Amino acid sequence: MLYIVPTPIGNLQDITLRALEVLKKVDLILAEDTRTTIKLLNHYQVIRPLSPYHQHNEHLVLQHLINQLMEGKTMALVSDAGTPGISDPAFLLVRECIKVGVKVECLPGSTAFVPAxxxxxxxxxxxxFEGFLPQKKGRQTMFKKLAEEERTMIFYESPHRLVKTLEEMAQYFGAGRLCSVSxxxxxxxxxNARGTLQEVSEHFKKKEVKGEIVIVVAGKEI
Incomplete structure (x- = not known):
């Protein structure tokens, strides 16, 4: 059986009791970065074997993990923060488990875009939810397409690209479009900085930006 286990996006107290129960009983914990996950496990005195599972090795280890699961092992997949599969690896493993009949259970828990x-x-x-925008190929096309989106839009972004992205959004969506950056x-x-794209962009130009970023932008008015 494979468990998808959300982990805190910052505050370690945000993990659920059920998540801790699962992490303590599985045969193996698959971690995006074992160095990050071990800090969480040590904090809650969880002692289980750890194995790396990330975007650079998921194709290589996939079949090996499936073989172990089919032999009866139980595993928990965690990312560095939040719910695996939301802009983090999980899709390939979950899809393959479903294909071969291995039971998959996803626990509810932390996801950065919901509070944002x-x-x-x-x-x-x-x-x-759009996750991370393309960095080069297709970026302009994506902005043009999203300019017509009527629903509220949610993006993830890195600190060093935040201002550039806000400026591009102002260019394609209009400087007066409302947004919030968490x-x-x-x-x-x-x-949590709220205002127009222009106002929020100016706000972050004046400071050194650190941390994980979620951008929420109003949809096009009908």
Missing amino acids: LVNSGLPANRFA RELTKVYEE
């Missing part, structure tokens, strides 16, 4: 969306003040009844969610220095 809810506290943005923008409509949350309908939204489009940074360091659940951590000591959590910040």
Whole structure:
């Protein structure tokens, strides 16, 4: 059996009791970065074997993991933060498990875009999660397409690209389009900056940006 186990996006207390129970009983924990995961496991005194599973090795180890699962082993897949499969590896392993009849169970838990969306003040009844935008090929095309999106849009971005991305959004969506940028969610220095794309862009130009970033942008007005 394969468990998909969400982990805290910052505050270690955000892990669920059920997640800890699963991590303590599985035969193997698959971790995006074992150095990050071991800190969480040590904090909660979870002692289980760890094995790396990330975008650079998932194709190489896939069949080996499937063979072990089919032999009766139980595994938990975790990412560095949040729910595996949301802009982190999980899809290939889950798909293969389903194909060969291995049971998959995904626990509910932390996902950065949910608190960012809810506290943005923008409509949350309908939204489009876009994850990370293309960095080069297809980026301009994507912006043009998204300019017509009527639902609230959610993006992940790295700190050093934040201002550039906000400026590009202002160019394609209009400088007056409302947005919210959440940074360091659940951590000591959590910040939620709200306003127009131009205003929020100017805000982050004046400071050194650190931490994980979620951008929430209003959809096109009908």
